[in-house]
Each structure stands twice: as C-alpha cells, then as structure tokens.
Amino acid sequence: MCLYQFLIAxxxxxxxxxxxxxxxxxxxxxxxxxxxxxxESGIKPVYVFDxxxxxxxxxxxxxxxEKRAEAQKALDKATEAGDTAEVDKFTRRLVKVxxxxxxxxxxxxxxxxxPYIDAPCEAEAQCAALVKAGKVFAxxxxxMDALTFGSSVLLRHMTFSEARKMPIQEIHLSKILESMDLxxxxxxxxxxxLGCDYxxxxxxxxxxKAVALINEHKSIEEILKxxxxxxxxxxxxxxxxxxxxxxxxPEVTDPETIELKWSDPDEEGVVRFLCGDKQFSEERVRNxxxxxxxxxxxxxxxRLDGFFKVLSTTPAKRKSEDSKKNTPxxxxxxxxxxxxxxxx
Amino acid sequence: xxxxxxxxxxxxxxxxxxxxELLNEASFDCSESGIQLQAMDVSHVSLVSLMLKSDxxxxxxxxxxxxxxxxxxxxxxxxxxxxxxxxxxxxxxDDADTVTFMFESKKQEKISDYGMKLMNLDQEHLGxxxxxxxxxxRMPSGEFARICRDLSQFGESLVISCTxxxxxxxTNGDIGSANIKLAQTNNFEKEDESVxxxxxxxxxxxxxxxxxxxxxxxxxxxxxxxLSMSDNVPLLVEYVIKELGHIRYYLAPKIEEDEN
Numbered sequence: 001m002c003l004y005q006f007l008i009a010x011x012x013x014x015x016x017x018x019x020x021x022x023x024x025x026x027x028x029x030x031x032x033x034x035x036x037x038x039x040e041s042g043i044k045p046v047y048v049f050d051x052x053x054x055x056x057x058x059x060x061x062x063x064x065x066e067k068r069a070e071a072q073k074a075l076d077k078a079t080e081a082g083d084t085a086e087v088d089k090f091t092r093r094l095v096k097v098x099x100x101x102x103x104x105x106x107x108x109x110x111x112x113x114x115p116y117i118d119a120p121c122e123a124e125a126q127c128a129a130l131v132k133a134g135k136v137f138a139x140x141x142x143x144m145d146a147l148t149f150g151s152s153v154l155l156r157h158m159t160f161s162e163a164r165k166m167p168i169q170e171i172h173l174s175k176i177l178e179s180m181d182l183x184x185x186x187x188x189x190x191x192x193x194l195g196c197d198y199x200x201x202x203x204x205x206x207x208x209k210a211v212a213l214i215n216e217h218k219s220i221e222e223i224l225k226x227x228x229x230x231x232x233x234x235x236x237x238x239x240x241x242x243x244x245x246x247x248x249x250p251e252v253t254d255p256e257t258i259e260l261k262w263s264d265p266d267e268e269g270v271v272r273f274l275c276g277d278k279q280f281s282e283e284r285v286r287n288x289x290x291x292x293x294x295x296x297x298x299x300x301x302x303r304l305d306g307f308f309k310v311l312s313t314t315p316a317k318r319k320s321e322d323s324k325k326n327t328p329x330x331x332x333x334x335x336x337x338x339x340x341x342x343x344x
Numbered sequence: 345x346x347x348x349x350x351x352x353x354x355x356x357x358x359x360x361x362x363x364x365e366l367l368n369e370a371s372f373d374c375s376e377s378g379i380q381l382q383a384m385d386v387s388h389v390s391l392v393s394l395m396l397k398s399d400x401x402x403x404x405x406x407x408x409x410x411x412x413x414x415x416x417x418x419x420x421x422x423x424x425x426x427x428x429x430x431x432x433x434x435x436x437x438d439d440a441d442t443v444t445f446m447f448e449s450k451k452q453e454k455i456s457d458y459g460m461k462l463m464n465l466d467q468e469h470l471g472x473x474x475x476x477x478x479x480x481x482r483m484p485s486g487e488f489a490r491i492c493r494d495l496s497q498f499g500e501s502l503v504i505s506c507t508x509x510x511x512x513x514x515t516n517g518d519i520g521s522a523n524i525k526l527a528q529t530n531n532f533e534k535e536d537e538s539v540x541x542x543x544x545x546x547x548x549x550x551x552x553x554x555x556x557x558x559x560x561x562x563x564x565x566x567x568x569x570x571l572s573m574s575d576n577v578p579l580l581v582e583y584v585i586k587e588l589g590h591i592r593y594y595l596a597p598k599i600e601e602d603e604n
Contacts, residue, residue, distance in 0.1 A: 299501065299550055299598040303388045307578050307596060308470040 025278045027101050028108055032274065035114055036288050039295040044262055046136055047109055047116040048123040049102055054246055060197040111270045112292065113263040117253070125149045125250030133255035138170070147173050148191045148247050150184060182214065188247045189240075190214045193223075198243040200235035220244075265292045346374050346410055346436045349403035353432035353447065355565070355588060357423045362562035362583070362591055363392050364416040366555075371465050374436075375409045378589065382469060390555045391470065391578075391594040400588030402431075408438050413463035422458040436462075472594070477572035477580070479506040480542040483526065485569040485583065487539075489560035491524050496553035498522045501598055505548035506541060506573060515553070536567035547573045550598040556581075559593040 038045045053061060078086035109116045119126035127139035128149035138153035139146040146154050156169040177187055193210040195201040205213070217223045220240050267289045274280035350356055363370065366385045370392075373380045378401075381394040398404040422445050426432065430447040445458045491513050495502055499517035506512075510527040531538040562583040563569075572580040578594040585591060 299600045301389055301552055302596040302599050304384055304391050304470070304578060304594060304596045305388050308391070308472050308594075311469045311471040313466070313468050 025280070027105055028274065028278065029280070031105050031108055032112070032280075032285070032288060035109070035112060036291050039114075039292055042295070042300050045114060045140075046130070046260055047105075047114065048126050048130075049106070049116060049118050050123040051119045051121045051251075054121055054198065054251070057197050108270070108273060111266045111273055113265045115260045115262060117258060120253055121251040122149070124151075126252045127151060128250075129252040129255045130258070135255050135258065135260060145191075145196065147171065147176070148188055148196070149250055150247075180211070185248075186214050186218055188244055189220045191247070192220065192240050192243050196243060196247075198246055199239050202232050202234050202238075204232050262296075264296065265289050345405065345407050345438060347403065347405045347433065348374075348379065348398075348401045349431065349433040351402045351431050352428070353423070353426050353430045354428035355585065356432055357426070357428065358562075358564045359394065359396070359585070359591065360416065360420050360423055362565060363394065364420050365558045365561055366390060366392055366593075367416055369413060369415045369463055369465060371467050372412045372414060373409070374406050374412065376406050378404075384468070384470070385555075389552070389596050390558070391472075393472070393592040393594070395589040395591075396585070397589045400585075403433075410436060410438060411467070412436060412443055413465035414443065414460065415463055418460055422460060425456065425458065475572070475574055475577055475580075476544070478544045478547045478574040479572070481506060481511050481539070481571040481573075482541075482568055483511075483539045483571070484537050485560070485563045485566055487526070488569045488571070489563045492553060492556040492560050495522050495524065496557055500553055501550050502553050502556060503548060503550050504571070504573065504579075505546070506543065507546040508541070508543050511539070511541060547575055549573055549575070549579060550600070551579055551595055552598060555593075555595050559595070562591050562593075565591065 035045060074086070106116055117126060117130075122145070124139065124141060124143050124146040127136075127141065128146055128151040130136045131139055131151045131153060138155045139151040140155040140158035142156055144154075150173065152173050154171040154173070156171065157166045158168050173184075176182075177184060180187070182190065190210055192199065193201055193205060193214065194207060213223045213227070217226055224234060267286065270289055271282055271285055274285050275282045363381070367383050368386075370381050370383045373382075376398065378398040379394075379396040381392065384391045398406070426445075426447040427449065429450050431450075433446040433448075435444045435446065436442070441462050442459045443462055445460065447456045447458075448454070492502065495513055495515045498519060498521070499515035501515065503514045504511065505514075510525055512523065512525045514521065514523040526539050528541050529537075529539050559581050565585050566583040568584070570580075570582045570584075572582070576597070576599075578596050581593040581595070583591050
C-alpha cells in the first residue's frame, strides 16, 4: 500500500527518482522519511507486507489487470499525441510495486531498526491478528477490510501529509458493531454483501438494502432464502461462504510467535544503502538518523487515562441527538469502504 | 437561580489565567458547596481540578445544581473589561443558556453587564484515587515558576528528584545540561519563603516542561506551591487560594522506555 503511494507521489518533474543505473528509489525515499515522522511522534510502527494474494482474489486482480491494460493503451495514445498531462496521469496509473521494491524497503527498515512482518497472505489480515493479540494498538491503513478481518482499532489518514490537514480517523470495531447492533459474523456478511475483493455482490442491493437485510435475516444464507432471487439474482457460483472463511480464518502467522523489536538504527548501514548508487544526500540521511536516535532516547509521555478511571460521562445534550443522526452516515461510510479498494 | 458575588474580582481573573492555557472550554459545576471544575487538556496528559468554596464568596446562592459550559477565551475577554478591584457577580437562571457577569466599580458609580452564551460540553468525570505520596514538597510558588521557566530553555523534560537532603530539578538538551538544587529551609517568620519536604521515600520522576509552565500561570494565586510525588503516579501541583479554595493540577509522568 505505502509503496504504491510513494511510487506514485514521490516524483520530480514527472519522472520517478532513480539511482545512477536507472532503478527507482521513490519508494525508499518515502519509506525513510515517513518512518522518521512516525518515530518522531512517538509512534512505533510495524510494517506488514502483503504475501501471496488469496486464490479468490484472482477475479479482482484480473479486473485490476484489465484496468492496467486500458491505462497502458491510453498512455500509448497520449504519448503519440504528445499530451504530457495525460502521459503523466496514465504513467501514475501504471505504477506497479515489484518484488525488488519490497525487498529494498525491507532492507531499509531492518537498517533503520524498525520491525517488519511478511504476511503469509493478506497484510490486513495479519495486522488484524496483531491487534487482536494486543501486540500493536491499531491497524493503520486506508483499506477497510482491516475491520472485516477483525482489527479492533483502525486508523485512517494516519500518514497523510500534514499539509492536507486531514485529522486521523480512529475507528473502533466494537463501537460500530454496537451502534449497528450487529455481531462480527453479521458484520462480515454485510461486508460481503456490499462487495469485497474476493467475490461479486448481488446486483441491485446497495448499502441501505444490505443493512436492512442483515438486520432482518442475520446471515447471507437466510437472506438468500427470503429474497426474490429473480429480482435480485445472486452472482453465478457465488462463493460467499469461501469469502467468509477468508475473513474469519485468514491465513496469518500466529502473532504469538512474532517478536517485535525496535532497535537503534545502523547509521553507517543506512548511509551506505541510500547514498552512493541511490543518490540520496548523505547530509539529509544522517540528519534523519539523528532524528531517529533522538526519538529513541526520549521518554514517552504517559496519559492520565492510564492512572485515573472515568467515573461518569455526561455527553452534551445536543450531541446525543447528533449521534442519532449520524448513524446512517456511518453506515454509508462503511459501505463505500467495504469494497476495500487498494491501490489508487 | 445561581448567584455568586466576589468583592474583589482580581482573584477570579487570576483563576481564569491559571486555566485558560490548558483548557479551551470547561464546565463549571455549581452546587451548594461551591463552584467546581475538573477537566483534562486535549491530549489527556494533564488535569485541572478547581474548587471555589461557597463560603469564600461574599454572597453565594445556588438553588439547584447547575453545570455551565464556558468558553474560557470568551470568559477571559469579559474579565479583561473589568478592573481588578471591581466587584463581580456571576448570575444564571436554572436551565439558562446564558450566564451574566456583572461588574460594579468600587464607588458603585459604574455597573457593567456581560452576558455570555453557555456551551453544551461533553464531560468526563475522572475518579482520582487518594494517594499517600512518597514525598511532598512545599516551596515558594515564584521560585518554582522561575525554575520551570529557566530549565525549559534547555530541554523538553524536567527531572524532579526528591531526597531527604533536598529537591533537585534537572534537564538535558542539545546545548548541555542544567541542574538546580534546593535545600530545606525553614523560615518561620516568612512561611511563604520556606522550602519544606515531607519524605517517606526518595522519588525521581520526569515531566514535560511545557505543562509545568502552564501550571505556573497559577503563581499569582498563592505564595506557596505544593508538589506531591510518588513513583509512577501523576504529579500533583497544588496552589491554595486563600479563603476560597484551591487549584490542583495533575500531570502524567514521562516514562522511560525500556528496550522492547
């Protein structure tokens, strides 16, 4: 996810930053500075890399490949026509993270003393497992699938640049379930109805209808028994059960076997890795390392919530009315996110 | 009907100065016993607990408990319009959505009224456990303010360590380090100027200077400040407001992170 963003966003004059022999380095640039920013704010990040995609995702991946092909065509056209703005636009769409990009990013993280995990399958599933096991506080991603996988806390917009003034969104799964009066299993079924990466959804059933159906019938099986399948034909060979299994029992590494360790960065190692062939400025890299060291030596500010217990909360009167109004909104938000769009 | 009158509004002005940097808005809980306020700053690192006892006011009437949410910046604007020796009367109807501040000049020749809209605020009441602090330091409030201000130039955190010999404030930063040590001094003639330490066991804790500097805005309220510390619990900084009540600040310590 991150790597895509970097490869797309970090460009100078339209071209990606490259090393002397033309290898891209945008992803490393982004990784390096973003990690420093996180560490400086007292956040201890763990990076989780996607493993092999689940077989069921092949449909979704196929669609993505089609889109790429289209973009490639459009790019060729634009190049012929000499329209630079269009060329730029479609080049961005064609960005693909290669295995080498991933390996380089991992090497950099190791040198910076930041732990990373190779998920056996979907990274979001692995993150959810880590959150559930209490190894980390939250999953930070834009992919709403993390909630379906059972991350108790999801952070969105965590790494948006400060210039965008976008507040970080903290979503608690328990609160969603409570406010929508759903169990996790029902929530998963709802997300499948709304459309996920693994299988198609029923045509003609949008967010509103899906929520109503789940509230009434509790599961996809029951819904199928009760709705008019001629009016709302479920997709052929609809493998919602398999999709559900992917969400409930995703392929993850047991979080208990994972040891997370943040250590001092290897300054010389990072300099050797980033400077030289990759043409990073040594001065800036060393400054960055200094920032990491500083963030490590400092103590962390604790919060009073850990010491004093909340006795009572009196929500403001007007607020409670607002929250009622908000509920449908929340559903809407989730609906659009349930589709788990990944690379943009 | 709620009504509270203070002959000298300067005290109230100072109270406002003492909290308005930490809090943007706050709920004042008014009851028969007095006016209370408890609120955390936005980052939930520090807490202000204010108590103004009803018998400290020159006139106090509270028929029904009311909670008034006020924007402190607005309130401070209103109090800027008053002279320190004006008499202030705070008035609100039950279930009102405004509060009125009335200022009367000393000779009663000028009366000003300010109405302020109340706010509907979310409120969280925290239970603060009674703590038997390992050490309690009393020292001149001005001295404490000075130390916090001086040392905050050198680093972001201030280490306070208290032993039976005395109390040491120290900090470390890019330019170097700074240390200030105070020994106990019992000055019976001028109680405000003495440094006293009650010690069960030595304590060393680290705090963010930024918050301490906010707390010391309460310095004009009292000649002495009391710092209470125990290992791994929040620091308590208390200023007694003579005859009226107190203002207490709690600050969560910075915790040294051990490897992993």
